[in-house]
C-alpha cells in the first residue's frame with residue numbers, strides 16, 4: 304500500500320478585536336436575534352495586522368504541534384482569497400519568515416473551498432512521493448471587502464488563520480478520498496473585484512465594485528445541495544457511508560447551511576463540529592481553525608473517520624474523507640503571540656466606513 308497524507312499538527316491564530324452583533328446594530332439596520340437565528344453567528348474578528356502575520360503564527364503553532372522544524376517542510380501551501388499583495392505569494396513570504404529553506408511555496412484561491420482544494424493537492428503530492436511534510440495554511444482578512452452598512456453581507460464574515468501539517472504515512476490513517484469541483488457559470492453569485500489587502504486595497508475602484516457581493520438565497524441553495532452531493536461522492540469513493548463518519552468538520556459559512564446539509568446526509572448535529580458563533584465565516588481559514596479547535600477540545604480520537612466539506616466562490620466545492628492518526632495531542636506549543644493592540648473595532652473599521660460612506664448617504668450616521 305502506498306503512502307497516505309495524515310494530519311500531524313494543527314494551529315490557529317484568532318485576531319483579538321471582536322465585532323459583535325451589538326456593534327453591527329450600530330452600523331446597519333439589523334439585530335442580534337435576526338443574525339443569531341439566521342446564521343448562528345454572535346461575533347467575528349477584525350484583524351489589526353496583515354493576514355500574512357496571522358498565517359505565520361498559525362503556521363508556527365501547527366509546526367510546534369507536529370513537533371517539526373521549518374527545515375523539515377517540503378512545501379508550504381496557503382489557501383486565501385485575500386492575499387496581502389499579489390506577488391510574492393503569502394506562502395513565499397511565510398517560507399522566508401519561517402526559514403523553511405527546503406520548502407516550495409505557492410498560494411491557492413478557491414475562495415471558501417480553498418482548504419479542501421489545498422488538501423486535495425497535498426494528498427496527490429504526498430501519495431505520488433513528491434512531498435513528505437507539508438504545511439497548509441488557510442488565511443483571510445475579509446473585512447477589507449465588507450461594506451458594514453450593507454446588512455445582507457457584512458454580518459457573516461470575519462478574519463483569521465488556521466494551519467494543518469500533513470505528513471506521509473504508511474500507517475492505516477490519512478486521506479481516504481477526495482472530491483473537488485467547480486461551476487464557473489454560477490460565479491456571478493459571489494464576487495469580490497478588489498485585489499490585495501495591503502495599502503490601498505481598492506485600487507482606485509469605486510466602492511460599489513469593491514465590496515463583496517453575493518446573492519444570499521441563491522448561494523444558500525447551491526451550498527446546501529453542493530455540500531451534500533460532494534460529501535456523498537467522497538464517502539462513496541472511500542467505500543464508506545454517512546454512518547461511518549465520526550465527525551464532520553464543515554466550512555463554517557452559516558449554521559443553517561451546515562444543519563441543512565447535515566440533515567440531507569442524515570448526520571445528526573452531535574457529529575458536526577461548529578465554531579462559527581465566535582468567528583463568523585472566515586472562508587479558507589474556517590476548516591483549519593475548526594480542525595484545530597476540534598483537536599484541542601478532544602473531539603478527535605485515534606482512527607476517527609473525519610469528513611471535511613466546503614463550498615465557496617467560483618462556485619467551487621469539495622470534500623475530503625480522512626482517518627485521524629494515532630496522535631490526538633500536540634507534541635509542542637509555540638508560545639508566540641500577535642503584537643498587542645489598543646485599537647478598538649471602530650479604529651480598525653474607520654477607513655472602511657469612510658470608503659463605503661458614499662453608498663449610504665440615505666442611512667442614519669453610524670452610532671459608535
Ligand SMILES: CC(C)(COP(=O)(O)OP(=O)(O)OC[C@H]1O[C@@H](n2cnc3c(N)ncnc32)[C@H](O)[C@@H]1OP(=O)(O)O)[C@@H](O)C(=O)NCCC(=O)NCCS
Pocket residue numbers: 332333334337338341342415454455456458459517518519520522523556557584614615616
Ligand atoms: C445572507 C443570509 C444569512 C440571509 O438569510 P435569508 O434567510 O436567506 O434571508 P433573506 O435574504 O431571505 O432575507 C429575509 C429578510 O431579512 C432581511 N434581512 C437581510 N439581512 C438582514 C439583517 N442583517 N438583519 C435584519 N434583516 C435582514 C431581508 O431584507 C429580508 O427582508 P424582507 O423579507 O422584508 O425582504 C443567507 O442567505 C446566507 O447565509 N446565504 C449564504 C451566503 C454565504 O454563506 N456566502 C458565503 C459562502 S462561502
